[in-house]
Amino acid sequence: MTFLVWFFVIDGVALPPFAYWRWKNMAVRPPVIPLLQRGFIGGIVAFFSFGSIMLATRLDKVGEAAILRETSTVFAAIIGWYFLKETVGSWRVALMMLIAAGAVIVEIGS
DSSP states (O other), rough: HHHHHEEEEEEEEHHHHHHHHHHHTTTSSHHHHHHHHOOOOOOOHHHHHHHHHHHHHHHSOHHHHHHHHHHHHHHHHHHHTTTTTOOOOHHHHHHHHHHHHHHHHHHHOO
């Protein structure tokens, strides 16, 4: 947990000046309050999702926790395709299938 706390503390100090610089240089600046609200919620979600993976690697087999972490990219791609109407080419589908196959292989092997 110490690593997790320091990871987010360092990011919390380093990223706001960069975010302000980027926001300041935008042609059309979005309102700040909704950005802060989304950032706060995203930070809470990131803390617990990353923390849960760190805890899983400490409590159980590292390989299984790593595969679980990698399958989240498959779900993110599916959500992007279904809800955000992102294009999914044949390479992306093939890579998602490889990740899913890796998860199945690890589960069968354990």
